[in-house]
Amino acid sequence: MAWYKVAKESALKDGDIFKVNAGSKELILMNVGGKFYATSHLCTHEQYDLAEGFIDDGNLVCPNHFAIFKPADGSVVSPPEGSDSIAPLESYKVKVENGEVFIEVA
Numbered sequence: 630m631a632w633y634k635v636a637k638e639s640a641l642k643d644g645d646i647f648k649v650n651a652g653s654k655e656l657i658l659m660n661v662g663g664k665f666y667a668t669s670h671l672c673t674h675e676q677y678d679l680a681e682g683f684i685d686d687g688n689l690v691c692p693n694h695f696a697i698f699k700p701a702d703g704s705v706v707s708p709p710e711g712s713d714s715i716a717p718l719e720s721y722k723v724k725v726e727n728g729e730v731f732i733e734v735a
């Protein structure tokens with residue numbers, strides 16, 4: 630496991646979602662109420678790019694069919710309407726040091 634510097638803390642405002650690269654992984658980094666979270670970037674429903682998504686009521690929403698995920702652990706809050714359950718997103722540890730945001734990946 631290694632920590633990768635992915636962004637400046639000041640670059641993400643509350644509600645922002647950025648696509649970032651950490652090692653060989655392409656992830657999304659989110660600022661939700663001043664806390665930073667990182668998950669895999671493809672929706673587990675139909676692989677839509679969640680960097681195009683948005684934060685609503687503290688959750689990550691896929692704009693394609695409105696699956697809802699919990700930023701803190703990638704778990705599914707609700708699958709798309711009319712769909713069976715979908716897999717959670719991968720979740721990654723995030724830390725902020727000296728104004729820089731780091732993500733830990735294998």
Ligand code: FES
Nearest residue numbers: 672674675691694
């Ligand atoms: S692709 Fe994300 S909800 Fe369908």
